[in-house]
Amino acid sequence: MMRYGKFILLAFLVLFVSCLELPEDVNLPAEKVLSVSALLQNDVAEQRLYLYRGGAVSDTSNPDIFRVSGADVRLSVNGLTYNYTESDTSKGCYVLKNFSPQGKTLYRLIVNHPSFPQIRTETLYPAIQDFNWSYFFDSGGNLHLSWRKNAYCAGYRVDMYQWKYGFHNGWEEEYFWGSENYYFTPDTFLIIEEKALLHQNRKVDLKFFVFAVDKNYYDYSRFRTYFDPLDFRLVDFGNFSTIENGLGYFGSVYRDSVIILRND
Amino acid sequence: MNIIKQTLIIILISHYILFAQKIRIYGQVKDSLTAEPLIGVNIYLCDGKTGTVSDGDGYFYLSFENSQSDTFSVYFQYVGYKTKEQLISGTTSFLDVDLQPVSLELADSISVQANRFRNEIGLSYQSFQPLTVLNSAALGDADIFRFLATQSGISFSDDVSNRIYIRGMRSDKLLILLDDFALYNPYHLVNISSAVDVGSVKNIELYKSVYPVNQAGRTGGMLKLYTKQGNAHHFNLDFDVSLMSTVLRLQGPLGNASYFISLRRTYLDFLTKLVDEEFPYSFTDGVVNITFKPGKKHKIVLSGIASFDEFLANFKEHSRWSNQAYGFNWKYYPSPRLYFHTNVSYSHFRSSYNTDSLYTNNAINDLSYKTNLYYHFDFLKTTLNAGAAFHSYGISFQSAEELLEILNQDSRVNQYDLFINFNTTLSGRLKADLGLTLSHYLRFTRPQLLPLVRLQYLFSNSFKVATGYARKAQYLFTINNERDILPPFNIWRALDKDTGPEISRQLSFSASLKKPSLDMDLEIYYNFLERIVDYNRKYLNQEDALFLANQGESYGLEANLRYYYTLFDLELHYALSRTIYTMYGKPYYPSFHRLHKFDINLHSKSYKGWSGSLHWVAASGRPYTVTKGYYYLHHYIDMVSPTVFASPYYSVINSARYPAYHRLDLRINKRFSGHFKLYLNIINVYNQKNIFYYQFNEDKKSASPVYMLPFLPTLGAEFKW
Known part of the structure; x- marks a missing residue:
């Protein structure tokens, strides 16, 4: 065993030294x-x-x-x-x-x-292109809204949507519908139940936004x-x-x- | 003159060839009280060079030349049992050997590892007795993984998780087998303990790397657990109460068969109900083994494990997960030289996490068939092992969570393996294992060739060196990188063509010295992770790759010293390691990496019913990513007016380390009679404040340290009938 002592010691030292290095943190303060x-x-x-x-x-x-x-x-x-x-x-x-x-x-x-x-x-x-909006209310009062998918230059495709609804008088009193007011979605349509379109049991005006982002x-x-x-x-x-x-x-x-x- | 010399030599050699007898002994070694087969028993002749070890069923085969006398002695040595000497005469003998265990009192203090006979290639291999695990200090229940973390070369992340990281490999690179079937997420809540009750296990074998070719599917090591077959002579009952759970173990004869059953359950939920409180978590697990012997040459083992966890935070949020694995093993010994082992198994992990509106379901199942053939040749004392295996993996993950639904999958994929291995004695001093696996995973067009070479040279009866090389492939992996997360979210995934299989190349070298009261060994290893697959941490949109193929390497040195003294056994383990992975072309330390790790394990012998054990560990702190500050960005949530958000600003990943980790654990046992024992576990005796992690404060701009386990004493009791 002792004959190999020097080898073992050398191996240990080489390993020890090589293990001390830490990856450098190059990120600035x-x-x-x-x-x-x-x-x-x-x-x-x-x-x-x-x-x-x-x-x-x-x-x-x-x-x-x-x-x-x-x-x-x-x-x-x-x-x-x-x-x-x-x-x-x-x-x-x-x-x-x-x-x-x-x-x-x-x-x-x-x-x-x-x-x-x-x-x-x-x-x-x-x-920039026309989103080609269309919508209708079905017999149950649910809103069906659709639009054309937006294609981007450089072949990148992404769709991003938001909707709001508010009172008719100049939109000053806008009220966000739902807990989320924007979505990233590959969908090109939206169905909103009638009860979600009411504010204090009144039908309200709706305004929907659709975004195209880079x-x-x-x-x-x-x-x-x-x-x-x-x-x-x-x-x-x-x-x-x-x-x-x-x-x-x-x-x-x-x-x-x-x-x-x-x-x- | 020369002609006379040559003639004499030829005559002498001829005499040796003609008159030396070829001796073959074979048989089975069992416990004399329970008839439980004993695994890894050293069987050797007094020359110190000729020997073997018993296999997973206690069977052995030994052949050698004998020209000296008509009778000779064979020794059977096993830790925890009295060494037996058996006198043999004749050329072929079947031996049914019963070894007598040492007294129950001494059994409290058994700590010595069952090291394989020096003539076996024990490279990167260790075997442990469950009694050692059961008598080590533990948080709640004794745990196999936590015990393994007290050994060299095995790292851990923190006090809470029992995940282990062997030689720089992530925890999913360890193949965990229970009676030859794979377990996938065998962990209870937050990985606090394993789903396998240690008391149900009769032997623990660990290959840190270069594991045999008859198993495949992991790029790291292999952990093999064998369930108890039960007492074939008498009925026994054990009952153990710890801080965490109660466990009942039953075993006994069943006609021509024997059975072993264990049932474990947490009880805090019952206790809290008594005071009208709710404890939200519970687990139940059990192990069963029924062993039949339809004839002297046949053995059938039916075994299984089932574990169920339930976490009910409230009526709206609950999580359940379970492990179920069942195996059928048929072992056939048509002749002393020939042995067949066929195994069919089904292993299933399933979890669900539900809130009132969202769900996440995660499952993996593995249907496997494997057959092994072993044949002992006299030529070069060679043992041939050949066989084939088939695995069909079903993987499913379905989530409605926005962050997780990108991982949704439902797939089934098959894997076929053919393997062959020669274990041969090239000379009295040189032994070799030469093996090859041809592994075909059907998502890839090309099968993988996975060779294995292990060589051992015996310099003397007390000193040997060994070296080994293996190439390993893995087709399933968990996506959580080094992050320890709750078992329900430990998502297994099948690799596909985009990334290719994970591949590692393993190389190791060992030198070991064994004296009557002292074992020393030193091992140097190098693992090259040719391809390791990671979840893309920068995945943001569907054009980004979800998984990336990266590389890594790990190398180090492990030194172990075991001293067996009259009053105690002492183990000293030191490991120096360096593990570097790359991500996006840049190197980093994985979060479980510890540069140095030093362990002291001390197990006292029993004195008037008192015994104990101690474990002290000192290790480098884990790497972590520093929060260097924060930065502000405007976010247009409604795409109209911006809101200012602060985001943490980080250093390069894992470029800092927590302070060094150290902790002392203690266990004291007091046996009052043959039937009753009390034990005290003390975790973190001197209340060291080891940093777990830095927790972001609510402002998301600063962080405070969260510490790991404090001083924690717990009491437990054990009853035996």
Whole structure:
């Protein structure tokens, strides 16, 4: 046995040394990381982009103090460049006024800030098309609603829907129907029972929205559902990012709606 | 002169060949009190080189040349029994050997592992007596898996779960067999204990890697449990009450047969009802074995296990799961050299989780047929083992939960295996196992060739080295990666063409020294996980792959020392290991990985009815993913106005470790008579605060440590009639 003592000792030392290495944590400290929330939309007066820096675990819970101002934010499309300007009233909120995104178009975003690495990201705006709404009430008063599936450029297909119903007078008193007010679904129809269409036993007007989103925002929404650390999860931890050198998303959405008037 | 020398040598050799007698002895070794066959009994001659061990039914076959005398002695040695010397004369002998167990008092303190005879290839192999498990400190009931975690090379995740991780392999890579049928999720609530009552088991065999070719289907090791066949002479009754459950064990003769039945149930739900309270959880399990001997050459064993768990959080939320496995074994010995073993079994795990509106149903069943042939050749003392196996797996998972419905499946897939193995003695010192399995899983076009080579060289009667290589394949896996989750959600899934089979290559080398009161061994291993399948942790939409084929490797060193002293047996185990998996091309430590693990096991001998055991473990902390902070994102829930959410910001996966883990457990037994025993278990004697995990606080931005088990004493009692 002793003859092999040196070999055993050597093997032990080699193993011992090789086992000491730990995988390197290459993720920057939270304070050094920019997070971006930006969504290009078809029916808004101004496009908005929010910049935050990350916070350490012991930091305060007030999100406003993590807003990052003083960034240079540029959107480029088809050789043209547009500059976002920081809102005077909301620090860390950058706006681009009077800008309407076009279907099947690639938009590139560059964010420069002296304290953070440069961020580059892009979104492919969904193909805009008619949702081809149709609906009817059956004899039981149940609503049957259908629409055409929305196909995206780049071959990516996803459908995302929302509906609301409200009173007829200008929609100021909108009331969300059900506990969920949006759905991701591959379905192209919806059947709502009559009793669910009543508010205080009165028939009310209905307004339904259907969305077409790009892959970035769709993935972010799924991530938000899947990665809640307090919930049961199949998956391990991950930081969400569709952008280089930072966290968050730069996504886009096309929204359409239909109003069904049926006020008593 | 040379011609004379050569002539003399030829004459001497001829004399040896002509006059040396070929001796064959065979038979069965049993317990003298119960007639229970004894597994792994050392059977050897006084030369120290010739020997064998008894098989799973206590049978053995030994052939050798004898030119020295007409009579010779054969020794039968087994831990917990008096060594028997039997005088043999003649060339072929059938031996029906009864070994006498040591006294009941001593039986309280048996701790020595039943190590195989030094002439057997014991590479990466250990055998344990259930009595050792029963007399080790335990949380509630004695548990096989928790006991195995006190051995080297076997890691654990935390105090609550009894999942074990052998040589860097996930828990689903361990083939768990009970009487040759596979068990899938044999765990009770939160994996707190196994569904197999240790007192129903007569032998525990563990292959950490390079397990024999007549079993297939896992890329890691194999755990074989044998149920008791029952006392063929007398009726016996045991009754055991622990903190967790009560267990009743019955055994006795049944005409020409014997039976063993155990029933175990938790009782807290009954007790709490007495004070008008509700305890939401209960389990029941049982083991049955009926053994017939229709003739001297036949043996039929019907055995099974059933376990039922129920968790009723309230009327709207309840969960149930069960293991049921039944086997039919026919063993036929037409001649001393030939042995057939045919097995038909059905194993089923089923679970359901229901709320008032949602459901999740999870099930796997395995219908198997296997036949084995063993033949002993005199040439090179070779034992041939050949056979075929068929498995039909039915897997079903149906969930209405949004997070789980992507895993819905309902499939059946078949697997065919052919195997052959030669166990041969190439010289007096060199033994070899050469085996091959041809395994065909019908979802893949190409069958897998799975070779096995094991070599052992005996330097002396006390020192040997061994090495082995094996390639293993696995076609079913659980999707929960390293995460220990509740058994109902431990989802087995059949692999398909997208990922291919899981494949591992295993290599190990061992050196062992055995002295009368001292065993030392050292083993070095390397497991290359050529393909290991993971749930895609970044799965977000249907265009993403649900499962990914990744790689990994694990290597390390295990050193064991066992010292058998008059008053106590002492075991020291040290394991150094490194396990790295890759995910998305980046390496990481799996969450069960412990760089160092050191175990001390001490079992005292009985003195005036007192006995005890102690286990101390010190191990590196587990890797975990650090919450480095948090970041804010806007989420357009209604797609109109954004809401700000904080999300945790993590480090690279498992790039940090919890503080080192250490804990001392103690067990004290006091036997008052042959019929009654009291025992005290103390878990975490010095109340070490080992970190279980960091729990996110409600703000989702900070985390606080949650500790594992505190100082926890429990009392139990055992009755025997």
